[in-house]
Amino acid sequence: MPESSLITDDVRSLVGTATAPVRAQLSRRAVERAMDTFLGMRHPPAPEEGQRAPGYALAALEPEPERVELPNLMPNSLLISNEWQFERPLVVGEEISMVTRISDINERFGGRFGYSIYFRSDVEFSDASGALVARSVRTMMQYDAADAREGGEE
Amino acid sequence: MSAAAASLREGDELPPVTITPDLAMAIRYCGLTWVFVPFFYDVEAARAQGMPGTLVPGPIKLGLIERVIEEWLGDGGFVRHVRAAHRRPDITGRPITIHGRVARVFEEDGKRRADLEIIIQNVQGEPSVRGFATIEFFA
Numbered sequence: 021m022p023e024s025s026l027i028t029d030d031v032r033s034l035v036g037t038a039t040a041p042v043r044a045q046l047s048r049r050a051v052e053r054a055m056d057t058f059l060g061m062r063h064p065p066a067p068e069e070g071q072r073a074p075g076y077a078l079a080a081l082e083p084e085p086e087r088v089e090l091p092n093l094m095p096n097s098l099l100i101s102n103e104w105q106f107e108r109p110l111v112v113g114e115e116i117s118m119v120t121r122i123s124d125i126n127e128r129f130g131g132r133f134g135y136s137i138y139f140r141s142d143v144e145f146s147d148a149s150g151a152l153v154a155r156s157v158r159t160m161m162q163y164d165a166a167d168a169r170e171g172g173e174e
Numbered sequence: 175m176s177a178a179a180a181s182l183r184e185g186d187e188l189p190p191v192t193i194t195p196d197l198a199m200a201i202r203y204c205g206l207t208w209v210f211v212p213f214f215y216d217v218e219a220a221r222a223q224g225m226p227g228t229l230v231p232g233p234i235k236l237g238l239i240e241r242v243i244e245e246w247l248g249d250g251g252f253v254r255h256v257r258a259a260h261r262r263p264d265i266t267g268r269p270i271t272i273h274g275r276v277a278r279v280f281e282e283d284g285k286r287r288a289d290l291e292i293i294i295q296n297v298q299g300e301p302s303v304r305g306f307a308t309i310e311f312f313a
Contacts, residue, residue, distance in 0.1 A: 053202075053205075053206050054206060054237075056202055056206075057199065057202040057203050057206045057234075057237070058199075058234075058237045058238060058241050059241070060199070072252075074240075074241065074244055075240045075241075075244055075252065075253050075256075076237040076238075076240045076241050076244075079203070079206055079207055079233065079237055080206055080207075082206075082207045082209075083206075083207050083208035083209075098260075099232040099233070099260055100259065100260060101257060101258060101259040101260060102232060102233050102236050102257075102258055102260075103236070103255065103256060103257035103258065104236065104240065104253075104255070104256050105254065105255045106252065106253060106254050106255070107254075108252075109252045157257075158233075
């Protein structure tokens with residue numbers, strides 16, 4: 021376990037780093053693939069273009085935005101939490117612009133995982149008018165499994 | 175909107191929903207998001223990590239929570255916010271149960287909204303996810 025913080029000024033300077041916007045369409049086919057994933061292969065037909073899409077269709081857009089590479093400061097990593105925030109329902113066929121940003125980096129000394137570093141990244145999804153439609157937030161933890169204790173909830 | 179959603183009160187419980195995320199679902203999720211972590215689809219890779227089988231990708235559980243709430247709401251509203259804090263891994267092929275409880279019903283920005291506390295339990299009854307959601311009812 022490191023005796024002092026691994027969050028150097030260089031690492032800290034990543035907070036706020038954002039990618040260039042990438043545009044993609046939430047196509048009916050993309051919605052269908054999301055339904056295949058979350059409902060199984062037998063499901064009602066996907067909604068038509070212009071109709072409301074299920075919220076989980078946001079997952080179909082997740083490979084589209086550029087990623088911000090996180091530095092590997094510790095040997096292991098784990099997804100701690102993820103969330104979706106919606107300003108309104110998604111609409112099938114709409115064009116969405118996406119920007120990824122590292123929004124926070126912090127650390128914890130001690131606890132079940134020993135010293136650990138938390139990277140929070142956000143993807144903002146905006147519509148053709150520039151209005152925010154949704155945000156996807158993910159917090160990854162880097163840690164050293166050799167310092168982690170067994171069992172229980174974190 | 176379901177009748178239960180229309181007359182929502184604090185303390186109400188959503189009907190629990192049990193789902194078995196299988197390996198096929200995990201593989202479809204990997205393809206959907208183009209994220210291929212070996213222990214999500216390769217049992218040997220999962221065993222090398224000390225797991226008895228392939229893991230259910232955490233974000234699938236977020237999507238399943240969103241799906242269950244959305245199905246319960248029907249056309250009466252939408253999920254504004256859903257969060258999953260991952261506490262334990264789930265193994266593909268093992269059932270999980272999504273529980274929800276209404277924590278608060280409130281008005282905000284002229285809209286009727288409700289906060290829900292969410293838990294995903296594994297077959298041992300242990301929470302694998304603790305989460306929450308905010309739903310908004312259409313006027």
